[in-house]
Amino acid sequence: MKNSIGREIPDFIPGLGKVTGFGGAFARKPVGRTVGAALSTCLPRADKRLASIETAIDAVGLKDGMTISFHHHFRNGDRILNRVVEAIAKKGIRDITLSPSSLNTVNDALIPYIEQGVITAIETSGARGKMGRFLTEGHLKKPLHIRSHGGRAQAIESGAIHIDVAFLGAPACDRYGNINGIQGQSACGSLGYAIQDAAYADQVVAITDNLMPHPLFPISIPQTQVDYIVVVDSIGDPAGIASGALRYTKDPKELLIAKYAADVMDYSGYLQQDFSMQLGSGGASMAVGRFIKTKMLERGITGSFGVGGMTGVFAEMMEEGLFKMMFDVQSFDIPAIDSIKKNSNHLEMSASYYANPHNSGAIVNNLDAVILSATEVDVDFNVNVITDSNGVIMGASGGHCDTAAGAKLTIVVAPLLRGRLPMVKDAVQTVVTPGETVDAIVTERGIAINPKRLDIIDNVKNSGLPIMSIHELKDIAYKLCGKPEAIQLSDEIVGVVEYRDGTIIDVIRRPIF
Amino acid sequence: MEKLRRSMMFVPGNNPGMLLNAGIYGADTIILDCEDAVAITEKDSARNLVFQAISEINYGTEVAVRINHISTPFGWDDLKRILPAKPDLIRLPMCQGPDEIRQIDEFISEAEHKHKFPAGSIKMMAAVETPKGLRLAYEIASASPRMVALAIGAEDFIANLKTTRSKLGRELLAARGQLVLAAREAGIQCIDTVFSDINDEEGFKKELELIKEMGFDGKSVVNPRQVSVVHDFFAPTAKEIDHAQRVLAAYQEALEKKSGVISLNGKMIDLPIVARAERTLAYAKATAGKGGK
Structure with missing residues (x-):
């Protein structure tokens, strides 16, 4: 079948079964009820502590075919995921579905366990590095299942993802399992994705290097959801968990794009007293904050709230x-x-509060504006953030499609050219965010407004900004670089991109390398 | 209003990525550099790249080429290779006297004739970087009708003065003043030297304030981030525009009343003030709509 944006999606995908094609950003109405964690009990004065990760795997009764989850708040400093999988492999358990909120290059170490059949399915936000290439080559038994952050929360709450065991790295954990992310040597700040998993997993194992006296304060994940505690020497490498202060880019091209984006937001009429905003953490999208700040100070206006993926420079604006x-x-x-x-x-907020389309209203629905990065965009305003110019998986869906759907104004910033490649094309390789939810594409050589946003087109027409049609923008890119050759693809589906509502917006076919 | 040259942005002639993107930052003039930014071993490739860039890329603004000095082994070769692409402007570095300008003028005239470009369509400017060049600045400025601007190149000049560059720029005060006088006498523009510490925005702004007061028309810049800062500085403020409009209105009213004495808010207005108001408004009109807010 062709879905509503014209992508060819098989009705039946080997490894996933029957799927529903994307039918529009708000087309799917949810039915049914949220699912819940298995009932459990803990006797008074019981000790939740276990001696090791191996003991915990025994205690939860992990078996072949189960689904385990992890959060990615430790990013490239994560010392939990690889270690748990290694322990599972040693016990001879196989056919595990891995469901982390995202993967980082540190998780390239999992590749041998996929080859050995320990991991046979992965459901996550995306993949990078060697793992991205490995998954693109089709070594996983089932296609990589990519969900946005809001989509993952939706899938967990609807039961599409059933987490048997969540192994959660806990920067601070007390003796009865209360957890927060802000204390200890492996502090990572918000535990938004872990909060989601803890609430819905049948069993939760907290792994910590910072066991604190009970009761912990503040509490992000309550003791009522945590079954076991394992204390280890180190759950994360602070240098990999968070960088020092992320500063605004000094790249003049990114700054130019950022300035244009801030101007588009301004002329569009959304930069008003009490506006709300989310900024991506990429160079140009983050730098938009600098120009917005100047405009706010000049005009003497203040905003209502910001959403993130939080950076220090954004938090500073609140301070x-x-x-x-x-x-x-x-x-x-x-x-x-x-x-x-x-x-x-x-x-701190959970992934569901952030972006789940099937609850009674996520915070993205209240956003006035969001600035997002892109790998490539097309003349239908569709955005790809997953696959590179060779069709290889190298990025993550994140909250891209969630915030684009929720915000009144969605601005996508991208360079028009990367090296010798055009980034505005006839058709993107993989659609992550549908064009119907994207309002403006901002590049260093021109700005295109989605033709259905007549209001914005009218507002920016006398701005002096380089406004042009998306086709003109593409033509500039093609004139400078030439039209890129299509990637030769096999029929084998190595990944599916699920839209936030659970429908399939695109599939990733294995390129013929 | 003459051509605006608030910002003249240097782009290394041997860097394809930078050549490709040079036009996007809104600089009034892009200077594709074959001289100091290019190592001796790269001179020929820079020359070829610059030729291709001018031929193939529509920069949408004035494109200059800084050639190597004609006393080096590269200067004439630069001209030979690049003139057929018809750059808008040739910038000569290290200019020591009017003869150099006349020689290049002649060479350009031949090229224009050969390639059927309109005579005089390729302009020239010269950078003064030595005490001798400064002494002959007026002669340099008036040596050819192609000359549109003088510029000062501070680093070499200061080395010649046997001093060092300071934040306040006192060591350049005399040279800057003299150069503006020479350019104004010859009726051409005067462009200030680069400010190379691109992360010192405060220092950059102080220098802009100084050169604007001294009468410079613009500044050479080395980083695209400096372009909008320069433009903001040279743009007339709302207050200046408002004042200029009032001056002209008062002048108009006096003309209609055939009154010999013009005053605004109790202050006498004479013709130089009217001329300055006209210049402010023309400048405001010329700079409006260039870039975003």
């Missing part, structure tokens, strides 16, 4: 009184972690 609140699902740098620790108006 300076430019925003009332920040909603934080993951904290990207040390200043952001410090901010969530000390500011009561810097709120």
Whole structure:
């Protein structure tokens, strides 16, 4: 079948079964009920502590074919996921479905366990590095199942993902299992993705290098959800968990794109008193904050709230009184972690609160504007953030399609050219975010407004900004670089991209290398 | 209003990526550099790349080429290779006297004739970087009708003065002043030297304030990030525009009343003030709509 954006999706995908094609950003109405964790009990004065990860695997009764989950708040500093899988492999358990909220290059170490059949399915936000290439080559038994952060929360709550055991790295954990992410040597700030898993997994194992006296304060994940505690020497490498302060880019091209994006937001009419905003953490999208800040100060306006993927520079705007609140699902740098620790108006939120389309209203629905990066975009305003110019998986869906759907104004920033490749094309290789939810594409050589946003087109027409049609933008790119050759693909589906509502927006076919 | 040259941005002639993107930052003039930014071993490839860039890329603004000095083994070869692409402007570095300008003028005239370009369509400017060049600045400025601007190159000049460059720029005060006088006498523009510490935005702004007061028309820049800062500085403020409009309105009213004395808010307005107001408004009009807000 062709889905509503014209992508050819088989009705039946080997390894996944029958699938539903994407039918529009808000077309699918959810039915049924949320699922829940298995009932459990814990006797008074019981000790939840276990001696080792191996003991914990025995205690939870992990078996062949089960699904295990992890959070990715430790990013490339993560010392949990690889270690748990190694322990599982040693016990001879096979056919595991791995469901981490995302994968980082540190998880390239999992490749042997896929080859050995320990891991046969992965459901996550995306993949990078060697793992991305390995998965693109089709070595996994089932196709890689890519979900956005909101889509993953939706799938967990609807039961599409059933987590048998969540192994959660806990920067601070007390003796009865209360957890937060802001204390200890492996502090990572918000535990937004872990909160989701803890609430719905049948069993939860907290792994910590910072066992604290009971009761812990503050509590992000409550003791009522945590079954076992394992204390280890180190759960993460601080240098890999969070960088020092992420600063604004100095790249003049990214700054130019950022300035244009801020101007588009301004002329579009969304930069008003009490507006709300989310910024991506990429060079150009983050730098938009700098120009927005200048405009806010010049005009004497303040915002209502910010959403992230939080960075220190954004949190700083709240500390300076430019925003009332920040909603934080993951904290990207040390200043952001410090901010969530000390500011009561810097709120931790779950992935569902952030972006789940099938609850009674995620915070993305309240966004006035979001600035997002892109790998490539096309003349239908569709965005790819997953596959590179060779069709290889090298990115993550993240909250891209969630925020684009929720915000009143979605601005996608991207360079028009990367090296000798055009980034505005006739058709993107893989659609992650549908064009119907994207309002403006901002590049260093021109800005295209989605033709269905007549209001924005009208507002920006006398701005002096380089406004042009998306086709003109593409033509400039093609004139400079030539039209890129199509990637030769096999019929084998190595990945599916699920839209936030559970329908399939695109599939990734194995390129013929 | 003459051609705006608030920002003249240097782009290394041997860097394809930078050549490709040079036009996107809104600089009034892009200077494709074959001289200091290019190592001796790269001179020929830079020359070829610059030729291709001018031929193939529509920069949408004035494109200059800084050639190597004609006393080096590269200067004439630069001209030979690049003139057929018809750059808008040739910038000569290290200019020591009017003879150099006349020689290049002649060479350009031949090229224009050969390639059927309109006579005089390729302009020239010269950078003064030595005490001798400064002494002959007026002669240099008026040596050819192609000359549109003088520029000062500070680093070499200061080395020649046997001093060092300071934040306040006192060591350049005399040279800058003299250069503006020479350019104004010859009726051409005057462009200030580069400010190379690109992360010192405050220092950059101080220098811009100084050169604007001294009468410079623009500044050479080395990094695209400096372009918008320069433009913001040279743009007339809302207050200046408002004042200029009032001056002209008062002048118009006096003309209609055939009154000999013009005043605004109790202050006398004479013709130089009217001329300055006209210049401010023309400048505001010329700079409006260039880039975003």
